[in-house]
Amino acid sequence: MKVLISETQIQDRVASLGSEVSATYKALLSDEEPLLVIPVLSGSFVFAADLVRELSVPSEIDFIQLKSYEGSSSSGKVEIVKDIRADLKGRNCLIVEDIVDTGLTASFLLESLGDRKPKSLKLCSFLHKPSREEKKVPIDFLGFSIEDHFVVGYGLDFNGRWRHLKEVVIYEGGQK
Numbered sequence: 001m002k003v004l005i006s007e008t009q010i011q012d013r014v015a016s017l018g019s020e021v022s023a024t025y026k027a028l029l030s031d032e033e034p035l036l037v038i039p040v041l042s043g044s045f046v047f048a049a050d051l052v053r054e055l056s057v058p059s060e061i062d063f064i065q066l067k068s069y070e071g072s073s074s075s076g077k078v079e080i081v082k083d084i085r086a087d088l089k090g091r092n093c094l095i096v097e098d099i100v101d102t103g104l105t106a107s108f109l110l111e112s113l114g115d116r117k118p119k120s121l122k123l124c125s126f127l128h129k130p131s132r133e134e135k136k137v138p139i140d141f142l143g144f145s146i147e148d149h150f151v152v153g154y155g156l157d158f159n160g161r162w163r164h165l166k167e168v169v170i171y172e173g174g175q176k
């Protein structure tokens with residue numbers, strides 16, 4: 001499989017993202033009011049684990065897991081199968097996604113978590129495929145913008161496999 005983003009490129013970019021996120025929130029957080037980092041399972045678990053270790057601001061992690069209906073992805077029908085435990089009200093929250101593809105998942109999340117009255121709600125995505133966009137979502141922090149390839153590795157899978165790869169590779173047989 002062809003390497004699209006190498007391990008070193010990922011490490012460098014994630015370190016920079018950590019600095020960007022920290023600089024943005026620096027004045028807003030304290031040990032009493034840490035950043036609530038919300039990684040979206042399962043794809044973002046590797047990225048989130050690296051990202052939080054690059055933060056120089058206080059943070060807490062609370063995972064969310066979604067199910068999107070196969071075959072109707074363009075309808076954007078998404079359901080929460082594992083919710084976060086924390087109360088978002090009045091908190092500074094950061095959603096961490098593996099990839100924004102059509103944008104339907106991220107837009108669902110911004111809307112449904114936004115309804116819970118957080119003090120702020122931002123989106124950090126490791127990857128973005130702008131050419132596939134169906135719904136425009138504001139990505140506040142972005143790792144890499146990529147062409148329309150199906151990719152695996154660094155947490156991203158095809159049928160549950162390849163998440164463990166240290167780099168992002170193009171999976172030729174992947175679904176679009």
Ligand code: IMP
Pocket residue numbers: 043097098099100101102103104105106149150151152156157158
């Ligand atoms: P969206 O709702 O179309 O933006 O898609 C979001 C989800 O689709 C992501 O969180 C991924 O789980 C999955 N996805 C989209 N593109 C890829 C890819 O290239 N590789 C692996 N998973 C992908």
